[in-house]
Amino acid sequence: MFHLFQFTVEFIGVVLLADFVSGFVHWLQDAFGRPDFPITGKLFTQPNILHHQQPRYFTRHGWLKSSWDLLLINVAIMLVAFWLDRLTWHVWVFAIIGANANQIHKWAHRGPKANGRWITWLQKMRLLQTPRHHARHHTDPKNSHYCTVTNALNPLLDGIGFWEALEWCIRKGLGVKRRIDTTVRSPLRRDISSTSRLSPSRTDSTILSET
């Protein structure tokens, strides 16, 4: 009985860790990613900016196109764990969720018809992030709800001002300011010097109903 309890606690812990890491990488791209950076600019930041401009664009991509980079990173993590003789089930679970974080994110942009019965059921059971929850990330000022795997961590991290605190530390410590998101309509966030295309802000309902 104790083993089952311990397993459950550890499993939930690994899922939340994977959710947190996916959120951290997402935040890093949204806040400090630069589209002209070598390698990461083209690989991560440009698709990230496009996703804020056209949230449903990536739903037309297949699994491999959305997940190949995360797959490579997580295979590398597993290889390192194997080399260190630490390839436990925890690493497997973390890597499987990590490799599929963008797929889970994609499901949150699709309706029940496109997702099918099982994914929709997992979302309804709150075992995967729900579209309504994720839509809040795409609602101005677009600086919250960075985690994309579950609905569990975002209220906590946003509630304690975790991301703002990190940005404050980076601003004070390194003098680097958050990148302006030109898709946010607030004048405080608009960067008139940017050449990025401005697109109208979206609300929960418009994201959910968009096809």
Ligand SMILES: [Zn+2]
């Ligand atoms: Zn984002």
Ligand SMILES: [Zn+2]
């Ligand atoms: Zn999204």
